[in-house]
Amino acid sequence: MELFCDECDCRRVFLQVFRNMENEATIAYGWENLSFYRKEFRGFEEKLIKEIKGPVLDTFLYQSEISGGIFKLFNKMLFSDKAYMDRIVKHYKLFKQKIK
Numbered sequence: 001m002e003l004f005c006d007e008c009d010c011r012r013v014f015l016q017v018f019r020n021m022e023n024e025a026t027i028a029y030g031w032e033n034l035s036f037y038r039k040e041f042r043g044f045e046e047k048l049i050k051e052i053k054g055p056v057l058d059t060f061l062y063q064s065e066i067s068g069g070i071f072k073l074f075n076k077m078l079f080s081d082k083a084y085m086d087r088i089v090k091h092y093k094l095f096k097q098k099i100k
Contacts, residue, residue: 002088004095010040013088014058017070025067027074029054031089055079 003014012030016023030037030053037053044052057063057071078084 002091004092006095006099008040009096010052011036011089011092012052012054013092014061015074016061017074022064023062024064025070026058026061026063027054027071028052028056028058029079029088031085 001016001018003016005012010030011032012028015025015027015029017025017027028051032053034049034053037049041049041052051059055071055075057067
């Protein structure tokens with residue numbers, strides 16, 4: 001499930017992965033370059049900015065025992081798929097237009 005922030009223009013997606021109706025992992029990913037996040041999150045520590053950029057298992061949201069494996073799979077298959085990443089950006093733009 002794709003989730004987007006409705007409070008700012010952080011250009012990130014939160015991917016919640018479910019199995020048997022249970023949330024197993026939440027992966028955060030920002031598709032812009034690091035300089036965008038350094039500017040948007042001015043004053044944040046560099047380590048945190050890199051986490052905001054992601055991909056990362058979101059430390060503020062629930063993670064299961066298999067989150068690490070899910071994260072490896074997403075890194076290997078989805079984040080390297082340009083068509084998939086383009087679709088996420090498109091969905092983000094549609095979401096932002098809808099909430100305006």
